[in-house]
Amino acid sequence: MTSSPLLAQISLLMNEKIPFHKLIGLEVTRFASDISEVQFKWKEELIGNAPQGILHGGVLATALDMCGGLVAIASVIETMDHSAQPHEVIERISRCGTIDLRVDYVRPGRGETFITTAHIIRSGNKVAVARMELHNQEGMLIAFGTGTYMVG
Amino acid sequence: MTSSPLLAQISLLMNEKIPFHKLIGLEVTRFASDISEVQFKWKEELIGNAPQGILHGGVLATALDMCGGLVAIASVIETMDHSAQPHEVIERISRCGTIDLRVDYVRPGRGETFITTAHIIRSGNKVAVARMELHNQEGMLIAFGTGTYMVG
Amino acid sequence: MTSSPLLAQISLLMNEKIPFHKLIGLEVTRFASDISEVQFKWKEELIGNAPQGILHGGVLATALDMCGGLVAIASVIETMDHSAQPHEVIERISRCGTIDLRVDYVRPGRGETFITTAHIIRSGNKVAVARMELHNQEGMLIAFGTGTYMVG
Amino acid sequence: MTSSPLLAQISLLMNEKIPFHKLIGLEVTRFASDISEVQFKWKEELIGNAPQGILHGGVLATALDMCGGLVAIASVIETMDHSAQPHEVIERISRCGTIDLRVDYVRPGRGETFITTAHIIRSGNKVAVARMELHNQEGMLIAFGTGTYMVG
Numbered sequence: 001m002t003s004s005p006l007l008a009q010i011s012l013l014m015n016e017k018i019p020f021h022k023l024i025g026l027e028v029t030r031f032a033s034d035i036s037e038v039q040f041k042w043k044e045e046l047i048g049n050a051p052q053g054i055l056h057g058g059v060l061a062t063a064l065d066m067c068g069g070l071v072a073i074a075s076v077i078e079t080m081d082h083s084a085q086p087h088e089v090i091e092r093i094s095r096c097g098t099i100d101l102r103v104d105y106v107r108p109g110r111g112e113t114f115i116t117t118a119h120i121i122r123s124g125n126k127v128a129v130a131r132m133e134l135h136n137q138e139g140m141l142i143a144f145g146t147g148t149y150m151v152g
Numbered sequence: 153m154t155s156s157p158l159l160a161q162i163s164l165l166m167n168e169k170i171p172f173h174k175l176i177g178l179e180v181t182r183f184a185s186d187i188s189e190v191q192f193k194w195k196e197e198l199i200g201n202a203p204q205g206i207l208h209g210g211v212l213a214t215a216l217d218m219c220g221g222l223v224a225i226a227s228v229i230e231t232m233d234h235s236a237q238p239h240e241v242i243e244r245i246s247r248c249g250t251i252d253l254r255v256d257y258v259r260p261g262r263g264e265t266f267i268t269t270a271h272i273i274r275s276g277n278k279v280a281v282a283r284m285e286l287h288n289q290e291g292m293l294i295a296f297g298t299g300t301y302m303v304g
Numbered sequence: 305m306t307s308s309p310l311l312a313q314i315s316l317l318m319n320e321k322i323p324f325h326k327l328i329g330l331e332v333t334r335f336a337s338d339i340s341e342v343q344f345k346w347k348e349e350l351i352g353n354a355p356q357g358i359l360h361g362g363v364l365a366t367a368l369d370m371c372g373g374l375v376a377i378a379s380v381i382e383t384m385d386h387s388a389q390p391h392e393v394i395e396r397i398s399r400c401g402t403i404d405l406r407v408d409y410v411r412p413g414r415g416e417t418f419i420t421t422a423h424i425i426r427s428g429n430k431v432a433v434a435r436m437e438l439h440n441q442e443g444m445l446i447a448f449g450t451g452t453y454m455v456g
Numbered sequence: 457m458t459s460s461p462l463l464a465q466i467s468l469l470m471n472e473k474i475p476f477h478k479l480i481g482l483e484v485t486r487f488a489s490d491i492s493e494v495q496f497k498w499k500e501e502l503i504g505n506a507p508q509g510i511l512h513g514g515v516l517a518t519a520l521d522m523c524g525g526l527v528a529i530a531s532v533i534e535t536m537d538h539s540a541q542p543h544e545v546i547e548r549i550s551r552c553g554t555i556d557l558r559v560d561y562v563r564p565g566r567g568e569t570f571i572t573t574a575h576i577i578r579s580g581n582k583v584a585v586a587r588m589e590l591h592n593q594e595g596m597l598i599a600f601g602t603g604t605y606m607v608g
Contacts, residue, residue: 019199020208023175047171051246056172058214061253065209094203099431100256100404100452101213102558104585104602105249106578121600122562126430127403127454129560131600144577144587146560146602148404148452150431251583252556252604254406256433256450258426273448274410278582279555279606281408283448296425296435298408298450300556300604302583323503324512327479351475355550360476361521365557366514398507404560405517409553 006089007031007074013090014070024059026066030117033078036070038063038116048109055109060134060143065101067118068130068147072096075123076151096151099127103145111136118147126152158241159183159226165242166222176211178218182269185230188222190215190268200261207261212286212295217253219270220282220299224248227275228303248303251279255297263288270299278304310393311335311378317394318374328363330370334421337382340374342367342420352413359413364438364447369405371422372434372451376400379427380455400455403431407449415440422451430456462545463487463530469546470526480515482522486573489534492526494519494572504565511565516590516599521557523574524586524603528552531579532607552607555583559601567592574603582608 011028014021021027024046030037040046040063048056073093080089115135122129128151133144163180166173173179176198182189192198192215200208225245232241267287274281280303285296315332318325325331328350334341344350344367352360377397384393419439426433432455437448467484470477477483480502486493496502496519504512529549536545571591578585584607589600 013202017202018208019197019202020211021200023197024210045171045175048173049246049249050165050169050171051242056170056214057217057250057253058176058210059172061213061217061255062208062210065213090203094201097201097260098209098255098257099433100254100450101209102252102254102406102602103213103250104252104577104604106585108249121560121597126456129403129562141577146404146558148560152430251585252602254450254558256425256452258433273408273445278608281410281555293425298406298556300408304582317506321506322512323501323506324515325504327501328514349475349479352477353550353553354469354473354475355546360474360518361554361557362480362514362518363476365517365521365559366512369513369517394507398505401505401564402513402559402561404558405513406556406558407517407554408556412553 006077006086009086021066024062026063028070031070031074033074034120036067036074036118038067038070040114042112052108057105060105060109061101061103063114063116063134064103064132064143064145065098065147067116068132069096069098069149071118071120071130072128072149072151075120075128079125096149099148099150101145101147103143105143107140107142109142111138113137158229158238161238172214173218176214178215180222183222183226185226186272188219188226188270190219190222192266194264204260209257212257212261213253213255215266215268215286216255216284216295216297217250217299219268220284221248221250221301223270223272223282224280224301224303227272227280231277248301251300251302253297253299255295257295259292259294261294263290265289310381310390313390324366325370328366330367332374335374335378337378338424340371340378340422342371342374344418346416356412361409364409364413365405365407367418367420367438368407368436368447368449369402369451371420372436373400373402373453375422375424375434376432376453376455379424379432383429400453403452403454405449405451407447409447411444411446413446415442417441462533462542465542466549476518477522480518482519484526487526487530489530490576492523492530492574494523494526496570498568508564513561516561516565517557517559519570519572519590520559520588520599520601521554521603523572524588525552525554525605527574527576527586528584528605528607531576531584535581552605555604555606557601557603559599561599563596563598565598567594569593
């Protein structure tokens with residue numbers, strides 16, 4: 001979990017104040033400058049392949065994008081002046097955004113709980129690159145991806 | 153436009169029977185072997201950047217992935233024997249899936265209606281590649297992408 | 305062709321002073337802020353699939369990357385102060401670089417002359433995105449791609 | 457290292473009979489169904505950024521593509537009947553090809569020796585997906601990527 005109160009506050013924001021995260025049920029479960037983790041639970045509304053009952057690729061893309069964005073944001077916060085006020089941090093974060101995203105689908109999205117992790121690969125003051133993986137509760141790799149984020 | 157009753161039937165399936173399409177509000181508005189089109193309307197639940205009120209990148213990825221998948225499916229159906237029964241077509245489609253997806257985010261997702269179009273670039277009996285674009289109702293390009301699909 | 309003496313000078317640099325461009329035989333044939341073009345001729349040394357005698361995918365990736373980089377550079381130069389000295393422009397260009405590249409291979413690389421074109425899709429003061437296509441002399445699409453470039 | 461005489465024979469083919477590999481100086485140093493490795497040495501002709509003296513992104517893309525292709529080929533050979541004749545294996549391999557490639561450039565290409573490794577992530581009888589990394593002799597990550605390959 002997050003060690004600092006600021007990261008904890010942002011986690012809460014991500015879980016509670018981003019409508020599309022709530023719609024899917026995405027929850028930040030880890031949030032640090034080198035690794036972040038996002039989880040969600042299987043539910044009927046997330047199905048994309050009805051005959052086979054598997055998750056929509058867009059759900060997986062959303063989880064990967066969110067998770068990569070989180071670790072990019074955390075890497076940015078780490079470089080900010082420690083005396084920065086929360087509203088300054090929020091303002092900086094709101095200017096961050098995904099430049100591009102690649103998702104590779106490895107196995108059908110089946111399971112009960114899905115765990116997405118992201119690692120920072122390139123951390124700069126303008127652009128950050130993260131690598132993400134999504135497993136189910138049995139540790140099966142379902143999808144992975146790479147995201148390039150504007151951070152400054 | 154869909155010329156055949158079969159494509160019309162599949163469009164209906166895509167709109168009505170795929171839970172995640174309904175959750176977002178994605179609707180097939182064109183479905184042919186060379187071009188497909190998907191539309192959705194702005195709604196609060198799709199927001200990803202709350203301070204700025206713009207669509208979540210995952211929503212755009214979902215629309216692009218769906219639209220590319222549609223044109224890939226249509227290109228497959230075109231190659232099938234015309235005497236194929238609907239259940240054979242459905243069975244074949246249910247085995248199709250996204251291999252990988254790249255999304256490039258060009259402008260913030262703002263607008264009232266979002267129109268996604270997909271063109272088939274490579275059509276084979278095993279793999280199809282589609283190129284997709286997403287504009288808002290004013291014709292502004294918001295995102296584009298490329299999808300590689302397993303079709304056989 | 306390039307209208308300005310500065311762009312003409314940079315074209316010459318790209319053709320003559322970049323060793324890997326000379327090794328492959330890549331030549332700038334158009335260089336403007338909205339579109340750039342690069343050509344090269346078939347030669348034995350560029351083969352990647354010997355039994356079938358087709359170009360190596362790395363040759364195509366190189367041409368696409370170079371062409372996208374050119375249009376990104378041209379879009380940057382356009383935004384620079386017109387009183388900027390050549391050495392300032394060169395210095396700025398030398399800091400540009402590819403962040404990521406996606407290449408889609410559509411058909412085997414067969415032909416005599418290969419023409420790569422790039423269009424700028426997103427032009428910013430930090431990051432530029434270009435879309436590229438590579439055809440042979442008969443107009444057959446062989447590969448296409450997208451490149452994200454650091455420009456500031 | 458290659459355990460079988462067949463893989464050793466293919467390594468030799470890759471090093472000696474693919475003109476573009478020879479032009480760059482790419483050499484197979486490991487070739488198995490789960491991991492492959494390719495190395496090359498710095499040389500003047502591979503420079504892409506002359507003012508800064510760093511490798512061309514196309515060189516890195518070529519090494520990554522080749523290395524991913526190798527591990528995809530090895531994963532295919534593993535599934536073939538052990539009584540398959542060398543010419544059957546060669547014939548099968550010559551039909552393999554890259555569908556798409558994503559390269560992420562992390563650091564400038566500086567060093568003396570460059571080591572590319574590839575792991576197989578998805579292995580099928582039609583499509584294989586590999587993840588690749590390129591480090592210099594000091595272990596610095598310079599680029600990484602993902603390749604999707606047609607294998608059947």
